[in-house]
Amino acid sequence: MVALADQLLVLVMLINFIMLGSSRMAFVIRAVAAQGVILGIIPGLLHPFSGHLLIITASIILAKGVVIPYLLNDAVRKAQIRREVEPFIGYVPTLLLGAVFTAIAFVFAQKLPLAPEHRDLLFVPASIATLMTGFLILTTRKKAISQVIGYLVLENGIFIFGLLLTEAMPFMVEAGALLDLLVGIFVMGIVINHISREFSTVDTSQLQTLREE
Amino acid sequence: MTYLLVLLPLLGALIAWLIPDNRLRPLMLPVIALPHLALSLYLIVTPSIKVPGSWLWLDPLGKITLLAISALFAVCGVYAVGYLAYRQERSNRVLCLGLLVCLAAMSLVTLCQHLGLLWVAVETTTVSMAPLIYFNRNARSIEATWKYLLICSVGIALALLGLLFLAYATHVAHQDATLLLPDLLEDAKLLNRGWLHAAFIFLLVGYGSKLGLAPLHTWKPDAYGEAPGLVGALLAGGLVNCAFLAILRVYQISLASVTELLFFQQVLVGLGLLSMAVAAIFMARQHDFKRMLAYSSVEHVGILAIGLGIGKGALFGVLFHLINNGLTKGVLFLSSGNIHRSYGGKTTEIVQGALTRLPWSGGLFLAGFIAITGSPPFSPFVSEFSIISSIFTERQYLVGGLFLLFLAVIFIGMALTVLPMVMGTPRTDLEVTDYRDQLLTVGPPLVMLLVIVWLGVWPPDVLLQLLKDGAAMLEVRS
Numbered sequence: 001m002v003a004l005a006d007q008l009l010v011l012v013m014l015i016n017f018i019m020l021g022s023s024r025m026a027f028v029i030r031a032v033a034a035q036g037v038i039l040g041i042i043p044g045l046l047h048p049f050s051g052h053l054l055i056i057t058a059s060i061i062l063a064k065g066v067v068i069p070y071l072l073n074d075a076v077r078k079a080q081i082r083r084e085v086e087p088f089i090g091y092v093p094t095l096l097l098g099a100v101f102t103a104i105a106f107v108f109a110q111k112l113p114l115a116p117e118h119r120d121l122l123f124v125p126a127s128i129a130t131l132m133t134g135f136l137i138l139t140t141r142k143k144a145i146s147q148v149i150g151y152l153v154l155e156n157g158i159f160i161f162g163l164l165l166t167e168a169m170p171f172m173v174e175a176g177a178l179l180d181l182l183v184g185i186f187v188m189g190i191v192i193n194h195i196s197r198e199f200s201t202v203d204t205s206q207l208q209t210l211r212e213e
Numbered sequence: 214m215t216y217l218l219v220l221l222p223l224l225g226a227l228i229a230w231l232i233p234d235n236r237l238r239p240l241m242l243p244v245i246a247l248p249h250l251a252l253s254l255y256l257i258v259t260p261s262i263k264v265p266g267s268w269l270w271l272d273p274l275g276k277i278t279l280l281a282i283s284a285l286f287a288v289c290g291v292y293a294v295g296y297l298a299y300r301q302e303r304s305n306r307v308l309c310l311g312l313l314v315c316l317a318a319m320s321l322v323t324l325c326q327h328l329g330l331l332w333v334a335v336e337t338t339t340v341s342m343a344p345l346i347y348f349n350r351n352a353r354s355i356e357a358t359w360k361y362l363l364i365c366s367v368g369i370a371l372a373l374l375g376l377l378f379l380a381y382a383t384h385v386a387h388q389d390a391t392l393l394l395p396d397l398l399e400d401a402k403l404l405n406r407g408w409l410h411a412a413f414i415f416l417l418v419g420y421g422s423k424l425g426l427a428p429l430h431t432w433k434p435d436a437y438g439e440a441p442g443l444v445g446a447l448l449a450g451g452l453v454n455c456a457f458l459a460i461l462r463v464y465q466i467s468l469a470s471v472t473e474l475l476f477f478q479q480v481l482v483g484l485g486l487l488s489m490a491v492a493a494i495f496m497a498r499q500h501d502f503k504r505m506l507a508y509s510s511v512e513h514v515g516i517l518a519i520g521l522g523i524g525k526g527a528l529f530g531v532l533f534h535l536i537n538n539g540l541t542k543g544v545l546f547l548s549s550g551n552i553h554r555s556y557g558g559k560t561t562e563i564v565q566g567a568l569t570r571l572p573w574s575g576g577l578f579l580a581g582f583i584a585i586t587g588s589p590p591f592s593p594f595v596s597e598f599s600i601i602s603s604i605f606t607e608r609q610y611l612v613g614g615l616f617l618l619f620l621a622v623i624f625i626g627m628a629l630t631v632l633p634m635v636m637g638t639p640r641t642d643l644e645v646t647d648y649r650d651q652l653l654t655v656g657p658p659l660v661m662l663l664v665i666v667w668l669g670v671w672p673p674d675v676l677l678q679l680l681k682d683g684a685a686m687l688e689v690r691s
Contacts, residue, residue, distance in 0.1 A: 113407050115385045131374070138367065144359065151366055158374045161381075168380035168390035169329050176333035177373070184340050184366055191347070191359055198352045207356040210435040212495055 001045045002121065008038050008045075009126040009160070013102060016133040019153065020098045021091055023083045025145060029072045032152050036064025039159055043166065052171050063178055068152065068185050075145055075189040079196035089140040101132035123164055131157030144192045144202040148185065155181060215256060215269060218279070218320040221249055226313035230306065238309050239297040245313060246283075246290030249320075253283035258675060266393070268327040273682035274532075278458045279323040280679075281536040284664070285450045285543050286316050288657040292547050293443055295653025299554055300441075307344050308444075315341040315447065322455040328376055328392040328462060332369070335423065335459055338452055339365045346440040346448075357432075357439035364432040365423055372419025372459075375412045379466070382408035394462060401469035409473050416463045417480060424456040426518060427488040430511045434495070437507035438559075442550020445503065449510045449546060450539030457517055457535060464521060464687060474689075481522030482612060488515030489619040496626035500560045503553070505630050506545055509585055512623055513538045519616060520600040521687075523607055528684035530599030537592040537668065540661050541585045547658040548577035552634075554648040561630060566639035573655040575635045577662060582631045584665055586624045592669035 015035045019028050040060035047053055076082075087094070105128035114124060134154030138147055162169055169177075196202045225245035232238045257276045264270065271279065293312070297305050318337035325331035339362075347358040376392060382404040383397065384390035391397065401409075422429035437445045467477040492512035499505040517538070520531035549559070551574035556564045567575030584591035587598070597620075604613040668676070 113385065113405055115381075115388075147363060151363070151370070154367065155370055158370060158377065161374065161377050165377060165380045165384060165390045168377075168383070168392045170327075173327070173329035173333055173392075176330070177336070180333060180336040180340060184336075184362075187340060187343050188362060191343070191355065191362060194347070194350075194355050195359060198355055204359065207359060209353055210356055210360075210438065212434075 005042050005045045006122045008042055009122040012038055012156075012160070013126055013129055016102070016130055016153070017095060017098055019137065019149070020094050020133060023091065025076050025081055025083060025143075026073070028146070028149055029069050029076070032072075032149050032156075033065050033069040035153070035156055036068065037061050039156055039163075040064060042163055046163065047166065056171060056174055059175065059178060063182050067182060071185050071189045072145065072148065075148075075192045078193050079145070079202050081143060081145065081196075081202055087141045087146075094136055094140050097136060098133055101136065102129040105129040105132065118164055123160055127157050127160035129157075130154075130160060133157070142203050142205050144188075144195055144204050147204060148188050148192070151188075152185070214252070215261075215271060215324060217252060218249065218256070218324065219317045221245060221252070222313045222317035222320065226310050226317070229309040229313060235301060235304060235306075236298070238305060239294045241309060242290035242293045242312060243287075246287040246316070249316065250283045250287040253279050253320075257679065265395070268330055268393070269324040270326050271324055272326075272686065273679055274458065274461055274686055275323040275325075276679055277532050277535060277683050278454050279320065280676075281454050281539040282316075282319045282323065282451050284536075285446065285539050285661075286312075286319075288543055288661050289443055289446055289547070292654060292657040295651060295657075296441070296443055296550065296554075298653075299648055303348075303350065308348055311341050311345045312444075312447070315345075315451070319451055319455050322458060326394045328379070328394060328397070331459060331462065332373055332376055335372075335420070335455055336366075336369050338455055339369060339423065342444070342448060342452060345444045346436050348441050348444065349439065354439040357435035360432045361436040364429075368419050368422030368429065370419070371415050372423075375415030375417075375419055378408050378412035378415060382412060394465070397466050398469040401466050402471060404470060406472060409467075409470055410476070413463060413467060413473060413477055417460070417477075417484075420456050420459045420463070421484065424453060424460065424514050425488075425511055426484045426514055427491040427511060430488065430491065433511060434504040434507040437510065437546075438501055438504040442503075442546045442548075442553060445506065445550070446543045446546035449506070449542035453510065453514060454535055454539055457514070460518075460521070461687065468687065468689065478522040478524060481518045482609075483522075485515040485518030485520075485522060486612065486615055486619075488512065488518065489616065489623070493619045493622040493626065496623050497629070499626070499630050500562065502549055502561065502564065502630060502634060503546075503559050505627065506542070506549060509545075509623075509627065510542060512619070513542075513585075516597065516600065516616075519604070519612065523600070523604050523609060523612070525688065526603035526606055527600045528687045529680055530596045530603065532680045532683045534593065534596035534600065537596050537665065538585075540665055540668075541581055541591070541593055544577055544658045544661050544665070545581040545585060547654075547661075548574045548581060551648065551650065551654050552578060555646055557644050557646050561634055563640070563643070564634050566637045567635045569637075570639045571650050573650040573659075577655070577658050579631065579635045580662055581658075582627060584662070586627060587620065590666055590669045592665050592667075592672070595669055595672075 018031045044057045106125045109125040134150050137150030199206050229241040261271045318334050321334040343362045380390040385405050386403045425433040467473045492508045496508045520527040553559045587594050
């Protein structure tokens with residue numbers, strides 16, 4: 001089953017590139033939802049069946065696959081944005097950067113003092129690569145909604161690392177973290193809506209009134 | 214009993230959400246906050262029994278933070294009734310709900326012995342405060358909210374990564390990963406140094422951005438500047454203390470690991486000095502008094518970080534300063550909120566002669582300024598003096614010299630903004646606003662100011678013992 005999880009992680013990394021290369025918001029949101037659902041399935045492959053596992057898997061899939069995409073789509077519809085235009089760095093350069101970061105992630109993971117049973121698995125490189133992708137989206141895109149997506153991808157990257165350590169993150173903590181993420185995205189969605197009403201754009205490079213003279 | 218600390222505010226939040234009347238709803242804040250303070254005081258003076266393996270337990274460090282938070286919130290809760298009476302033009306439902314949820318989350322932070330749960334609680338405080346910064350509903354406040362939400366969320370996410378590294382270090386060492394604080398303290402010596410190092414860096418960056426240590430402080434002036442005074446007080450005195458408690462927990466682990474302590478301390482001193490320097494630079498010629506207070510907050514988290522980095526004798530001062538800074542910031546933010554209401558602006562061009570126009574609020578603001586810059590007889594003087602003298606006893610002359618230099622520059626910079634604000638004569642072409650000083654808006658910060666004087670002149674023995682117990686948890690045991 002671990003081998004299957006490894007293959008799913010390859011898919012996760014491919015989705016990273018899809019997000020880096022696409023300008024259509026609806027498509028990127030679908031991609032991040034797919035990534036979330038895949039990550040929700042993986043714990044089910046790693047651990048023996050139990051009630052807790054079922055609940056946590058179901059709630060991750062529900063949150064990342066249904067609720068968060070709904071909130072994001074809602075924000076997109078209300079703010080009427082279809083595409084990310086004029087990112088700070090173009091799509092091709094970010095794709096290349098993404099590829100470089102993924103390569104670095106693999107090299108770096110080789111050098112880490114991992115536990116022997118984790119050494120040949122994709123979890124750590126996939127985690128670092130996804131994390132870096134999240135950062136790349138956060139820093140290179142201007143639209144508020146793209147930044148939220150970057151944050152989600154970052155969170156997904158951290159989640160992949162957490163898969164190695166389920167016993168340290170008990171059910172309560174896992175559920176709490178998920179709830180925080182949900183409420184966070186909910187609040188961000190509302191804020192985006194207000195930004196678009198106030199500034200008639202969701203371009204965050206417009207947010208620069210507050211600074212020192 | 215301890216669970217009530219969390220459940221009581223949550224219940225209050227639910228009731229506040231259900232109350233339809235905009236005038237009645239703010240009453241829920243003192244109704245919950247005052248019993249919460251009483252309960253906190255009771256739990257602080259009764260010795261708590263440690264249950265092995267328990268997640269929620271109030272240790273001396275938690276007690277100190279709980280005291281600072283609960284006292285500040287009680288004062289803010291009473292003040293809120295008076296303040297919100299002036300803000301009837303908009304619904305305060307989200308504000309009351311957010312404040313009470315935040316109180317529950319902050320109480321939970323002080324109780325947590327499981328670092329994962331601690332993380333969840335800190336993240337909850339972040340999210341619950343976001344809508345409150347946006348209370349004024351204008352372009353500036355939405356910008357501040359967005360920056361706060363994004364920077365703090367990403368920062369906290371990095372702290373989670375740091376935690377996972379920490380758990381991974383325990384997994385490498387003995388196969389069952391754990392994030393329970395007592396277990397971590399016990400095992401710290403066995404853990405892999407590489408993972409520990411990485412964990413500490415990420416935890417420091419993560420919680421440091423929440424704390425507002427330079428260079429991660431960029432959201433702070435915006436958020437503090439645009440939030441209502443009431444929310445600013447809780448950001449500067451509540452959330453800062455929660456984030457600092459999280460850093461203290463990490464410090465405890467670095468202490469137990471022995472090998473990592475020096476590294477962690479040096480980073481803390483470095484970031485602390487940088488924070489004070491940044492505050493000194495941006496405090497000069499600051500026209501917006503709420504932003505000035507934000508830089509003062511950056512300065513004081515810098516002082517806390519330096520004290521923690523120096524360790525030993527400074528620890529007592531650090532823990533005392535945690536309480537003093539929170540309460541003094543409360544006085545400053547609440548009185549600045551009053552001044553803002555009365556003048557309809559928060560820049561020094563508009564606000565002049567506050568002592569004439571608003572003798573009480575202006576006086577409180579002036580007294581708060583004198584207290585926060587470390588003058589006797591106020592308690593921040595005692596704690597800052599104790600930190601400085603320990604720096605010199607530890608023979609860190611460069612750190613001590615810079616510390617004093619920055620304090621002097623900050624005092625001058627702050628005085629250049631505050632003195633013209635409170636002295637002089639008010640401009641005659643000001644808009645007429647309906648704000649007048651009255652018992653509910655002036656009384657709470659006044660009480661807080663008296664508490665600061667009390668702690669400065671004659672601190673109660675119970676508190677001193679508590680601070681000593683707390684400092685003992687952070688000292689090297691030989």
